[in-house]
Amino acid sequence: MHDVGLAVGVSAITVSRALYSPERVSDTLRSKILEAVDRLGYVPNRSARALASARSQTVLVLIPSLTNTVFIDTLAGIEDVLRPAGYQMLIGNTHYSAGEEMQLLRAYLEHQPDGVLVTGLSQPPEFAQTLERQGIPAVYMMDLTADGRRCVGFSQEDAGEAITRHLLERGRRRIAFMGAQLDERVLKRLDGYRKALRAAGRYDAALEDLDPAPSTMQMGADALTRLLQAHPDCDAVFCCNDDLAIGALAACQRLGLAVPQRMAIAGFNDLQPAGWVTPPLTTVATPRYRIGTEAARLLLASIAGEADAVTCHDLGFTVMPRASS
Amino acid sequence: MHDVGLAVGVSAITVSRALYSPERVSDTLRSKILEAVDRLGYVPNRSARALASARSQTVLVLIPSLTNTVFIDTLAGIEDVLRPAGYQMLIGNTHYSAGEEMQLLRAYLEHQPDGVLVTGLSQPPEFAQTLERQGIPAVYMMDLTADGRRCVGFSQEDAGEAITRHLLERGRRRIAFMGAQLDERVLKRLDGYRKALRAAGRYDAALEDLDPAPSTMQMGADALTRLLQAHPDCDAVFCCNDDLAIGALAACQRLGLAVPQRMAIAGFNDLQPAGWVTPPLTTVATPRYRIGTEAARLLLASIAGEADAVTCHDLGFTVMPRASS
DNA sequence: CATTTTCATGTTAGCGCTAACATTTCAGGT
DNA sequence: ACCTGAAATGTTAGCGCTAACATGAAAATG
Numbered sequence: 001m002h003d004v005g006l007a008v009g010v011s012a013i014t015v016s017r018a019l020y021s022p023e024r025v026s027d028t029l030r031s032k033i034l035e036a037v038d039r040l041g042y043v044p045n046r047s048a049r050a051l052a053s054a055r056s057q058t059v060l061v062l063i064p065s066l067t068n069t070v071f072i073d074t075l076a077g078i079e080d081v082l083r084p085a086g087y088q089m090l091i092g093n094t095h096y097s098a099g100e101e102m103q104l105l106r107a108y109l110e111h112q113p114d115g116v117l118v119t120g121l122s123q124p125p126e127f128a129q130t131l132e133r134q135g136i137p138a139v140y141m142m143d144l145t146a147d148g149r150r151c152v153g154f155s156q157e158d159a160g161e162a163i164t165r166h167l168l169e170r171g172r173r174r175i176a177f178m179g180a181q182l183d184e185r186v187l188k189r190l191d192g193y194r195k196a197l198r199a200a201g202r203y204d205a206a207l208e209d210l211d212p213a214p215s216t217m218q219m220g221a222d223a224l225t226r227l228l229q230a231h232p233d234c235d236a237v238f239c240c241n242d243d244l245a246i247g248a249l250a251a252c253q254r255l256g257l258a259v260p261q262r263m264a265i266a267g268f269n270d271l272q273p274a275g276w277v278t279p280p281l282t283t284v285a286t287p288r289y290r291i292g293t294e295a296a297r298l299l300l301a302s303i304a305g306e307a308d309a310v311t312c313h314d315l316g317f318t319v320m321p322r323a324s325s
Numbered sequence: 326m327h328d329v330g331l332a333v334g335v336s337a338i339t340v341s342r343a344l345y346s347p348e349r350v351s352d353t354l355r356s357k358i359l360e361a362v363d364r365l366g367y368v369p370n371r372s373a374r375a376l377a378s379a380r381s382q383t384v385l386v387l388i389p390s391l392t393n394t395v396f397i398d399t400l401a402g403i404e405d406v407l408r409p410a411g412y413q414m415l416i417g418n419t420h421y422s423a424g425e426e427m428q429l430l431r432a433y434l435e436h437q438p439d440g441v442l443v444t445g446l447s448q449p450p451e452f453a454q455t456l457e458r459q460g461i462p463a464v465y466m467m468d469l470t471a472d473g474r475r476c477v478g479f480s481q482e483d484a485g486e487a488i489t490r491h492l493l494e495r496g497r498r499r500i501a502f503m504g505a506q507l508d509e510r511v512l513k514r515l516d517g518y519r520k521a522l523r524a525a526g527r528y529d530a531a532l533e534d535l536d537p538a539p540s541t542m543q544m545g546a547d548a549l550t551r552l553l554q555a556h557p558d559c560d561a562v563f564c565c566n567d568d569l570a571i572g573a574l575a576a577c578q579r580l581g582l583a584v585p586q587r588m589a590i591a592g593f594n595d596l597q598p599a600g601w602v603t604p605p606l607t608t609v610a611t612p613r614y615r616i617g618t619e620a621a622r623l624l625l626a627s628i629a630g631e632a633d634a635v636t637c638h639d640l641g642f643t644v645m646p647r648a649s650s
Numbered sequence: 651c652a653t654t655t656t657c658a659t660g661t662t663a664g665c666g667c668t669a670a671c672a673t674t675t676c677a678g679g680t
Numbered sequence: 681a682c683c684t685g686a687a688a689t690g691t692t693a694g695c696g697c698t699a700a701c702a703t704g705a706a707a708a709t710g
Binding site: 041043044045046047048049050051056066067069072073075076079088089090091093106107108109110111112130133134216217246247250253272273276278 | 366368369370371372373374375376381391392394397398400401404413414415416418431432433434435436437455458459541542571572575578597598601603
């Protein structure tokens, strides 16, 4: 910065201002400075800037997985808001582990992020305390809470309930639940499923197939086969995500079971393939991209110190009835 | 750091050493310091550390897309090597745009990354020059080159040629090419396709369907329909990726064309759904995860200043013949 | 027991930048 | 010509940390 200044005949601080507070430097001088910056190939040092200004212009984003389209879509939304605002994202992959999440928070806190975006609400109390102590605002994504934390999402439980009710309305009587990963969101969908079935007097715990391993299509196929062996009267299954559902669909085809006549299948998320398999998959469309944009906007407002009237944004969900049910 | 030192009765530098050069502090003192760090909730400031030490312990990763599983898998490989080595990733999404790539490089250079991992080889000369000038080592991923740049990947052209030859060997005579996005890798696969067909005396430019828009399954379906209308004698199609291929497959089913009897379909990448659609998709399996790990390892070696004998790692590919051909 | 070597810890200075205050310049009014 | 105040630019100090050298204490050596 000093060298650029020398080249133009001004002091370093004027170069700094030309770059970051353009209105404080006269137009002629500023264009001369920018030209010199370009000519000399000067690259500002963000560490020094962060150190001197106590603002990193960086936001930490913690998501459970990079291989799950759901979070990638959310990330895209976040980026589309943060980038234009001059913020950079630090992406931390928690691998669905609370321990790793805490560890990542610690590690990334060293970057002094101006804010944090987190997936889910079930962090250990230590998590919020750490952020509190550092005075870093956070927004929680994907789900809702009434405990005062800022959040953007939809009710996972209501969504689980809604899709189960859809299956009931289509005349299904023995509706199974297929769950993998068993993170908090899946468990809340399971709660919704139970609520709907209990209300209809049709709940049977034996019809729940839960596997803590990450979901794959193979797992969906295996689980469906197992389920039908144990419960031949089962006539529908709500899979906690589309991957499992597509695997289940393939298994039905392999077993020669007509979908939806003999077996109805519902997924969750409405990923691209859901509309493409045959028969097209009934599922719940979730506003992933918008969760990203809204969460990022809410966070930026918090960083700017704007006290927001609404701390909890419910973006809803949509049951997508298709041929698989 | 000074406060932690005060709490234990040592100077700040000893705290620094206890954290980052443990062998230089006696065991008893170190454990006392670490205890105080924990008790006081001290979080080191990475900016200050980077500024003082001139090393950021950060690697910049530039990939064209976050929604493409191919790059996510590569990212996972990179992370698995970089994290244990104490490096953090900065992920830049170039959206397949050379302009954005250059812009991202500029922006992220402000973090003074210790190294850069880039997808592809076709950056403007300015790109390599900028890195050169800053003395930052780079590794290029996904493809191969003989121009001396460090790279880890496989020959996109050979892979395109191999899968096309596979279709020829299965007796196909009018083999179309379906391409989207048209980034350098797709164009190289196209080159391989042309090479194979020309060698067999069966090349026909009219059978190439190229669309610069990002690929979707819908696009694959549309392109196949269009292709068959214009060229009813077409009996096979090599799609530049699995998404297009799955869309094409669905279109065939919709049109009542038997796959593979009437129409053979081949994809590229061997993503999870390729083995799950019916019929299972013939495709080319690519070593995405390993490209990530090997590229990261090569970069770390370069950062450490180890002159590597091999600058170009060819990890190969595998044609996966399945029922769709 | 003096001398050397090793190990553990401390002191000083500075990384590149910006906040806060200080100074200069200049347009506009008297 | 002088004054005033706003706009443009400069000076000083310090953000939190570590490199490099300095010191002191303990261990090894003859």
